[in-house]
Amino acid sequence: MTATVAPTDDASPPEAGVLRVALLGNPNTGKTTLFNRLCGLRHKTSNFPGTTQESRVGFTCIGSRDVEVIDLPGVYSLELDQSESSVCRGVLAGQTAPKGEAAQPPDAVCIVVDASNLARNLAIVGEALRRRLATVVVINMQDIAARRGLRIDVERLSEALGCEVVASQARSGEGIAAIREALTRARIPTDTPPGDEDGLVAWVDRVYEKAIAPASMDVARASFTDRLDRAFTHPIIGLVLFAAVMTGLFWVLFRLATVPMDLIDGVFGSIAAGIESVLPPGFLADMLANGVVAGVGATVIFLPQIVLLFLLISLLEDTGYLARAAFVMDRALRPFGLAGHSFVPLLSSHACALPGIMSARMIPDRRQRLATILVAPFMTCSARLPVYALLVTVLFPGRPGMQALAFTGSYALGVVVALLSALLARRTILRGEGRPMALELPAYRLPSLKSALLTTWDRSLVFLRKAGTVILAISVVLWWLGSYPIVDPPEDVASMRAQASALVATSPEDAAALVAEADAAEASHAVRASFMGRIGRTVQPVFEPLGYDWQLSIGVMASFAAREVFVSTMAVVVSGQDDAEDEGVLTALRTAQRSDGTPIFTTATAWSLLVYYVLAMQCLPTLAVTAREAGGWKWAGLQLGWMTGVAYVLAMVVTQTLRLLGVS
């Protein structure tokens, strides 16, 4: 336990200027729901400097007064030796502030308390009151308390605490107006709880005794929770239900995301076409259409899946099920040196590793957190899907059943290698006993769609900002490497165009076909002669043991920073077109041949590429986030080296084994 901050002077908050309010409370008390109710979309998300703790600062007006609300991390105690508690202590003492804000004590503290768990929540109220800041206590989640037959006497509680107390149900909006009014007249509490732990416990008991009206627990409700928990946390039934929930989640994800993804693809395609038709041909038009717009489109196209995943996870979290899933998964993850807390980051990484790695902050044990961050990108993210789609089509043309099996196998391979890698890390560089899990299992309840939508909006913006900027820059660089130097078209292209001109009058269809063939040949030649083409040829010996020729090497190199680039790069290299959705292009890719007549995609190379793309680290934004969240670029370097090394070795094993077996 750390020392308590000495009491400050007893001045009340200023009557004018921006009122700065800090929202404090235990986890699962509806603090974020209240923040969303108070500020809605008017907020910004950043980090507390020098920490990985996310800070949300919201803005609202109460009457004519501007109010700034700081959403502090949920903590069980201000005095714990944990990063979240340290941030809360710092903000209340005026030593820490969200990025870009001046460090000064808040004008008022709003402590959110779970009405159904008042005794425990009063402890943090006592710790906060000791800080001698203007305080308002919000008794939230009255619905759950009422269901349990609990009755809290707000007036008597207010008397006992010496500050204003407001009853609310933030989810339905009940009591929000009263909270807003109370914040403007918040005063320093008249009571100062004792500073020692035993004294605080006795104080909590006294306050609780005064505030709570004796009532019997709702036995029916308790047994309802018991019954649900018996199923959801059962070692076998719990796992089966978990598998069913996850199957449903991913089914909804992939089913519903297709339509907006196609729409986004179409919109960005139209924008690129519009730019090319408006601007004169040349550097600017080419860079804007094929660099900037294509780059932004390549990122934004995954947004529907990410939004849906966040929404579904938020809703599941709100029901209380996600904590049970983490509980069940603790048993499965512990043998690999991870904990139940690692489950949500690993689950989120199936949409995108960026939010997955960011959500690893909730893992209390440092070693388990680092291990989770290191292996999270092994999970199959959305960006891998176009590559999987191409390769399973190459492997099993016209056999959707086998394609689905190969798809599932790819997901499974990522999970297995992630778990084994975590085990290796925990036995070597992150050796040591992990902190055993202590996880609150919140009450089951119907989820709030509004709250989930606001959380989704917030996290999606973070994703777009982080991924969009970096991928955009990478895309422009890749475009330049793939487009320059500009070379003259090959001689046969010139003769094809001449033939086409001669045929225009007599056979316009043949002429058009010849022009298309000439365009494709010219584009293909340009890519081969580009810097990227040269790099592909230079690095090809490295990929020789994997069976990749120089053309595949270009694809692999181009997708170093963003794996989804592989499909469009291969389409350009092989066919001179970049529309991988086009069935003709997919066929061209599948049947593409080298100059000696052998196929580029043999069975062995396709399997090898599939393994490589499941396992390799090919995402610069992920490396940047790993460096930030793990606390240094050495972790990002380790992630890059390990993932790419494992991918290379296993892909080589696949190629060589299949060759030995006579499969090519």
Next chain:
Amino acid sequence: MMPADTTHPDSTAQVRLCDLRVGQSARIHADTLDAEDAATIRAMGLRPNASVSLCRLGSPCIVRVDGRGGCGCRIGLARPLAERLLVTPLH
């Protein structure tokens, strides 16, 4: 401090939390945890004198912290923590 092999707890002896029967209530007596774990679970409500009942046995187990008047919460607890929490069973 920890009772050895208490597989049949009676109502007065101190036993490990994980030695309770499912549904059995007890009062927390002490813990033999390291300072950080002890501080965390105390802050979560598992402090000396807290009334608890075991909802699920196993690894991890589920324990309910029973506050007066129906107040309380449920906590999923890893086996190593449940083994180091000493409780006095209640009738």
